[in-house]
Amino acid sequence: MRFARATLCFALLATTATSACSLHLEQRDAVASRRRSYNNAFFWRHNTQFRTSGAIHFAHGKQHDVLQLGTLAHAAEIDRDFEAECLAWFRDPPRMEPTMMTYGPHVGQAAWRLYQAIDWTHIHHEQTYDILSDRDIPWSKKAEVTRDAVDYYLENLPRAARSPAPLELTMRRAMVMMKPYFGVYRNNHPRSATFFYYAHWWHPAIYEAQMLGGNGSEQDAIVDATHATSTEVLANRPQRMLLSREIMPRYSRMSPESANIFDNLHMLHGIAYAILAYDGWTIDEKRAELYRVVEAMSAQPGDRELARKFAIEHPDVDPRRYEPWMRGYEGPMNKMMEEMFEGMWPMMSPDGSKEVPPEVREQLKMKLSPATQPGELPGSLHDAVMKLVPNMKMDKEGMKPGATPKHAAMATKEWLDKAQGMPNVEPFPMTDGAAK
Amino acid sequence: MMRGALFLAVTLIPTTALAADHTNLEEGLPVEAADAYVVGHYSREVQALTRYEYSRERTSKVTLDPRFEWGVIRNGQVAVRVPVVLETGKHVDIGRVAADALYNFNQETLTVPAFALGGMIEAPTGAESRRKGFDPAVRLNVTKHLPGTTFLHALHFNGVWQFNVRRDEMERSGRYRLIGAYSFRVSSWIMGIADFAHEQRMQTGKVQNLAELGFRMQLTPLLVAAVGGGVGIGADSPAFRAAVAVQYRPF
Numbered sequence: 001m002r003f004a005r006a007t008l009c010f011a012l013l014a015t016t017a018t019s020a021c022s023l024h025l026e027q028r029d030a031v032a033s034r035r036r037s038y039n040n041a042f043f044w045r046h047n048t049q050f051r052t053s054g055a056i057h058f059a060h061g062k063q064h065d066v067l068q069l070g071t072l073a074h075a076a077e078i079d080r081d082f083e084a085e086c087l088a089w090f091r092d093p094p095r096m097e098p099t100m101m102t103y104g105p106h107v108g109q110a111a112w113r114l115y116q117a118i119d120w121t122h123i124h125h126e127q128t129y130d131i132l133s134d135r136d137i138p139w140s141k142k143a144e145v146t147r148d149a150v151d152y153y154l155e156n157l158p159r160a161a162r163s164p165a166p167l168e169l170t171m172r173r174a175m176v177m178m179k180p181y182f183g184v185y186r187n188n189h190p191r192s193a194t195f196f197y198y199a200h201w202w203h204p205a206i207y208e209a210q211m212l213g214g215n216g217s218e219q220d221a222i223v224d225a226t227h228a229t230s231t232e233v234l235a236n237r238p239q240r241m242l243l244s245r246e247i248m249p250r251y252s253r254m255s256p257e258s259a260n261i262f263d264n265l266h267m268l269h270g271i272a273y274a275i276l277a278y279d280g281w282t283i284d285e286k287r288a289e290l291y292r293v294v295e296a297m298s299a300q301p302g303d304r305e306l307a308r309k310f311a312i313e314h315p316d317v318d319p320r321r322y323e324p325w326m327r328g329y330e331g332p333m334n335k336m337m338e339e340m341f342e343g344m345w346p347m348m349s350p351d352g353s354k355e356v357p358p359e360v361r362e363q364l365k366m367k368l369s370p371a372t373q374p375g376e377l378p379g380s381l382h383d384a385v386m387k388l389v390p391n392m393k394m395d396k397e398g399m400k401p402g403a404t405p406k407h408a409a410m411a412t413k414e415w416l417d418k419a420q421g422m423p424n425v426e427p428f429p430m431t432d433g434a435a436k
Numbered sequence: 437m438m439r440g441a442l443f444l445a446v447t448l449i450p451t452t453a454l455a456a457d458h459t460n461l462e463e464g465l466p467v468e469a470a471d472a473y474v475v476g477h478y479s480r481e482v483q484a485l486t487r488y489e490y491s492r493e494r495t496s497k498v499t500l501d502p503r504f505e506w507g508v509i510r511n512g513q514v515a516v517r518v519p520v521v522l523e524t525g526k527h528v529d530i531g532r533v534a535a536d537a538l539y540n541f542n543q544e545t546l547t548v549p550a551f552a553l554g555g556m557i558e559a560p561t562g563a564e565s566r567r568k569g570f571d572p573a574v575r576l577n578v579t580k581h582l583p584g585t586t587f588l589h590a591l592h593f594n595g596v597w598q599f600n601v602r603r604d605e606m607e608r609s610g611r612y613r614l615i616g617a618y619s620f621r622v623s624s625w626i627m628g629i630a631d632f633a634h635e636q637r638m639q640t641g642k643v644q645n646l647a648e649l650g651f652r653m654q655l656t657p658l659l660v661a662a663v664g665g666g667v668g669i670g671a672d673s674p675a676f677r678a679a680v681a682v683q684y685r686p687f
């Protein structure tokens with residue numbers, strides 16, 4: 001009896017102490033993955049690729065702690081060592097896919113909701129690979145079963161689920177360009193950043209290989225051949241984040257929701273790394289900003305209706321080929337960032353002019369590229385632009401951790417208006433035995 | 437002894453498909469310590485534990501402990517277990533059937549551990565069912581990972597108080613169990629756990645201590661296997677114990 005009383009007192013004391021100290025407390029709210037007959041199909045059918053996905057997710061998890069526990073002063077050394085570790089894991093991938101907490105426990109304790117969003121979406125990755133891998137699901141049913149997986153993903157953890165709307169919308173909601181961390185990760189950790197550019201080529205390339213292969217044995221051959229392209233891509237990495245619509249146009253047409261969810265996740269990775277790499281904020285401030293971005297890029301009412309609002313430039317891409325257009329700066333991701341900046345500029349320029357000065361545009365391009373380019377001004381994009389245009393009108397409140405810049409609402413509305421006139425991308429015909 | 441070994445072998449054969457998450461520590465799988473986290477909402481998990489115990493009196497006991505665990509609400513789980521016990525010189529017996537619930541209150545932060553409170557009720561069966569009552573228990577689980585490192589290392593505390601509703605003359609009115617544990621990542625798919633369990637037995641004056649080491653291995657995305665063992669410390673403790681277990685999400 002004495003023990004029971006002591007236990008109760010301990011629990012009450014702990015609860016009182018934690019609430020009194022206004023410590024950041026939240027519930028875990030874990031939800032199990034959808035249990036269906038297709039579970040494990042990717043694991044058994046494409047085990048090499050399953051394990052490669054595990055290596056990539058190891059890198060994602062550990063990068064959080066490496067950046068948070070490291071310092072910008074030692075960034076070059078940290079970047080070199082971490083890239084070497086990522087490549088070693090790529091060569092000898094893990095047997096299982098680790099959760100973010102497994103190799104990044106420090107940040108997991110500081111900002112749990114970030115990990116919840118990432119892990120929940122990685123489960124969606126795994127399930128959608130499973131669906132395409134499972135021979136027992138007729139090809140004509142793949143879209144329907146994928147839609148069911150998307151429903152489960154969106155409905156059960158709406159705050160953790162990434163938006164099914166295109167990145168053009170969610171990036172405007174998040175509006176991170178003039179935050180003090182923007183560019184810090186790409187500038188100071190270019191080897192790691194481009195490893196993830198490779199990873200974000202690999203994930204969609206494997207989906208597209210499955211789409212090309214169909215249910216039969218051709219899927220195995222095309223997936224293996226696509227995976228083999230990794231060597232070439234790693235040796236000459238993309239200089240931008242590749243979008244789902246670029247590398248997996250067929251899959252994006254079959255499940256635009258799922259494709260956008262992955263783009264939103266991949267961009268969240270990059271923003272989270274920039275926030276953690278930035279050394280001007282405390283961990284509490286970083287959490288406030290991380291949670292703001294997690295929220296801004298989450299699934300929100302009306303997002304699903306916008307899922308098909310994107311254009312496909314290369315509908316017949318072959319994922320086995322690493323095309324020249326996949327490698328450089330030019331592409332939809334950076335075009336989107338430049339358009340956002342152009343939209344913000346009239347509100348920032350001292351004289352209200354609409355034209356972005358050439359020297360500012362040049363700095364923007366350099367800040368959107370990995371590593372420090374010749375002629376690039378140090379610091380964030382904000383720092384560089386302020387040096388060129390000292391009288392620039394700044395939204396000082398919007399730069400603070402956890403605050404949404406005032407440009408966000410207007411930019412979001414502008415894009416929503418524009419989206420009304422945009423045609424929907426066509427569904428992909430999924431007929432039995434004809435994947436192409 | 438032979439019958440015990442046979443039981444162990446038979447139990448292991450059919451358990452090829454069974455779990456969930458090797459980082460989520462479960463009581464008895466394979467060591468006594470559990471963490472403060474529960475399975476995900478909607479998770480339905482079958483668990484099968486086989487434990488061999490050798491006493492200082494040179495008797496063997498094999499416990500086959502099948503369980504069903506369900507993430508019935510967000511942050512809460514319930515489980516039922518129906519153990520079967522085979523002991524040297526005794527008939528095969530159904531052990532104490534138990535139902536328990538555990539609720540996790542919070543995700544830990546850099547400074548605040550995770551807390552979970554639970555309740556359990558054990559029902560007497562077999563030989564003792566006529567003279568024993570339903571014994572409820574309460575438990576507190578606390579988990580804290582070590583901050584400032586990329587190693588996944590954590591400290592755990594479990595405290596249990598069990599009431600003895602229909603006590604015999606030589607029994608306590610209730611008993612406690614205290615467990616301290618340290619878990620550590622071995623690889624992406626293997627977790628290690630070392631624990632020390634100190635508990636009172638219901639018989640007056642008897643306490644048991646056990647030092648254990650176990651490993652939990654994620655074999656497939658749905659299947660976890662666990663192996664472990666421990667040695668007893670003190671006259672009332674078993675000489676040693678070994679356990680193998682599997683967990684699986686069948687539906």
